[in-house]
Amino acid sequence: MRDFASGKEIAVLKGHQGWVRRIHLTPDGKSIISCGFDSTIRFWNRESFKVERRITTSHEGIGPSALSPDGKWLITASRTMGKPDPGIITVWDVATGKIKTAINGPTRKVGSLAVSPDGRFLGRGGGFIDKMGEVKVFDLATGNELAAFHDHKACVEGMAMTPDGRWLVSGSGYSTSAGEVRMWDLKSLRRKGE
Numbered sequence: 001m002r003d004f005a006s007g008k009e010i011a012v013l014k015g016h017q018g019w020v021r022r023i024h025l026t027p028d029g030k031s032i033i034s035c036g037f038d039s040t041i042r043f044w045n046r047e048s049f050k051v052e053r054r055i056t057t058s059h060e061g062i063g064p065s066a067l068s069p070d071g072k073w074l075i076t077a078s079r080t081m082g083k084p085d086p087g088i089i090t091v092w093d094v095a096t097g098k099i100k101t102a103i104n105g106p107t108r109k110v111g112s113l114a115v116s117p118d119g120r121f122l123g124r125g126g127g128f129i130d131k132m133g134e135v136k137v138f139d140l141a142t143g144n145e146l147a148a149f150h151d152h153k154a155c156v157e158g159m160a161m162t163p164d165g166r167w168l169v170s171g172s173g174y175s176t177s178a179g180e181v182r183m184w185d186l187k188s189l190r191r192k193g194e
Contacts, residue, residue, distance in 0.1 A: 001032075001049065011049040015042060024067040024074070026094070033094070035076055037061035041092070055097050059088060066113040066122070073100065073140065075122060077110035089113070089124060091140065101143040112159035114168065115140065121186055123168045125156025135159075135170050135182075137189060147189035151182060161186075 001011040016036035024033040031052070032044040039061055043053040059078030066075045074092040089103040089110065103122075112125035119140060126134030133152025138145055158171035168186055173179025184190070 013042075013044055013049055015051060015054075016040065018061070021063055022065040024065070026067070027069070027071040033067065033074060035062040035065040035074075037063075041074065041076065041097075043097075053097060055092070057090070059090075064110055064113045066115045067094075068115050068119045068140070069117050070119055073115075073119070075113055075115065075140075077113060077124070089122075089138075091143070103138060103143045109155070111155045111157045111172075112170070114159040114161050116161045116168075116186065117163060117165045120165075121146070121161070121168070123159050123161065123170070123184075125159050125170055125172070126152075133172050135168070135184065137168065137184070137186070147184075149182075149184060152180065154179075 001013065002009050013034065016034065016038050018037040020034050020036045022035050030046050032046055034042045039057045039059055041055040042051050044050065045052050062076045062078060064077045072094055074094050076090050076092065078088045091100040093100050110124055114123040122138040122140045124136045124138065133150065133154055133156055135149040135152065135156055136145060137147040152170065152172040154172040156170050156172045160169050166186055168184040169181060171179065171181045
């Protein structure tokens with residue numbers, strides 16, 4: 001960890017046995033959440049930098065993750081490369097560490113996740129194996145799929161929601177593929193311009 005203003009290192013958080021794909025700071029500033037390829041989620045105290053809680057999942061590593069703007073829900077995507085079962089998106093209750101819901105994905109590699117500012121929508125970008133470049137929108141409360149788009153030609157590795165919650169922005173491009181950015185209207189659940 002580094003101090004944002006000075007760039008000075010203030011702590012090294014050790015414990016994960018492998019890559020850490022995402023970290024999140026809770027909105028109250030009290031906790032840091034790290035999600036690792038070692039299939040664990042760790043909750044670190046922001047003052048002491050000690051692990052307060054650890055969740056060991058039954059998945060084969062954790063790839064992308066997202067935290068709802070209110071800090072209530074942590075959304076993680078499992079990596080199940082090389083297995084016949086689909087990927088799984090899990091919605092965790094941050095306060096209890098319990099699973100709220102799980103969304104079975106049609107792809108074995110989720111490239112990116114994003115949550116709308118109001119916590120209503122979950123965007124998911126598809127990955128390498130099947131349904132290349134797929135973007136899906138889910139109702140975060142129920143896990144129900146609301147829309148699916150298939151316009152990207154490569155893995156969707158980046159995704160964000162605009163601050164007003166109107167647009168989902170997705171970016172793709174991997175290896176030799178040309179990169180592209182697309183915008184999706186969350187009101188009409190269509191691509192911009194359609």
